[in-house]
Amino acid sequence: MTTAGLAIENIAVDYGSTRANQDITLSVPAGEVLALIGPSGCGKSTLLRAIAGLVPVATGSVTIGGRDVTRLSPAQRNIGLVPQNYAMFPHLSVNENIAYGLRARHAAKAHIAERVDEMLELTRLTEFAQRRPDALSGGQRQRVALARALAVDPDLVLMDEPLSALDPQLRGGLRRELAALIADAGYTTIIVTHDQGEALALGDRIATLERGRLVQHAVPAELWNAPENAFVADFLAGALLLDVTWDGDVPTALDGRWRFDPSARLAPQAPGRLLVRADSLTIVPGDEPGTVAATVTAAEFAGDTTRLRVAFGDGVECDVLAEGPVTVGGTVALALPPEAVHLV
Ligand SMILES: Nc1ncnc2c1ncn2[C@@H]1O[C@H](COP(=O)(O)OP(=O)(O)OP(=O)(O)O)[C@@H](O)[C@H]1O
DSSP, X not given: OOOOOEEEEXXXXXXXXXXXXXXXXXXXXTTOEEEEEOSTTSSXXXXXXXXXXXXXXXXXXXXXXXXXXTTSOGGGGOEEEEOTTOOOOTTSOHHHHHHHHHHHTTOOHHHHHHHHHXXXXXXXXXXXTTOOGGGSOHHHHHHHHHHHHXXXXXXXXXXXSTTTTSOHHHHHHHHXXXXXXXXXXXXXXXXXXXXXXXXXXXXXXXXXXXXTEEEEEEOHHHHHHSOSXXXXXXXXXXXXXXXXXXXXXXXXXXXXXXXXXXXTTSOTTOOSEEEEEGGGOEEESSOOTTOEEEEEEEEEEETTEEEEEEEEETTEEEEEEESSOOOTTOEEEEEOOGGGEEEO
């Protein structure tokens, strides 16, 4: 197996007058896994398609293993693609599905047989080799799709939302399984996801897109501890990023409406912004010192708790869990333990 690094430079992609990707430059070292994340419509699938050669780029270049593939057809790029719905051939067995790409390349019979066996073993599908896709579970189908993508020994593997077709109850376990498989396979891989847990768990690095542009490209811990802007803080780290104003040794935010406990973690008067872990916010009855008022803009029942979206004004919002009943449109008072505030 040989795996190659990827470099994309200054990519822009247009659909008619819609610019879906703009000014995207990033690289993935050989053997690394990049999670590409962002909200619906931010341009993740478009970037994946541009790398695969399925949509043309308006500007920029795609280089795989030092080879400029920008003007090459998808087939010439040697990429293993795992589409969102796995796009299995229903009339072919698992064996034949995995062999498909090698047959299309007119590989020698003996090589095909050997490679298919290797892939069945890697993805632990040997006992299912003769089955049709409709007689497999969702997780097994996903493994067939991955085995088929890897069979051709691609320079780069692209996976579009690999876990989204699976039952939510299974996703946690299959995520761990997928992470182990990708690590065993050792290929340079890009995984598109809109799920922060998936990105943090699967990516060696994470690239975050917002409205077609790359906002931050970093290792998971850096995105978590030092998000580039409020969007990344909210979307990926479940946190608020607030400008701080010091009132003596009391840090304040939101034009002084939120006064935090003077905390040992915050050097008095230090410049910077406050990173507030939103999952540490609790709803409290009253207007005690250190609390802040927010308006509930949405509520989603989640069994033991209700997930609220709350707004603080000036476009600042985050998610908060509530235990009791709450009214959308109403106001809540929120408190925060001092250790959930960090200066970045
Ligand atoms: N074939 C197309 N023609 C016109 N516009 C398109 C086409 N495909 C995507 N778009 C638009 O380009 C933007 C980016 O879409 P894209 O599918 O890349 O987003 P995404 O981040 O993958 O979203 P999702 O997570 O919902 O799949 C969106 O505004 C979308 O409406």
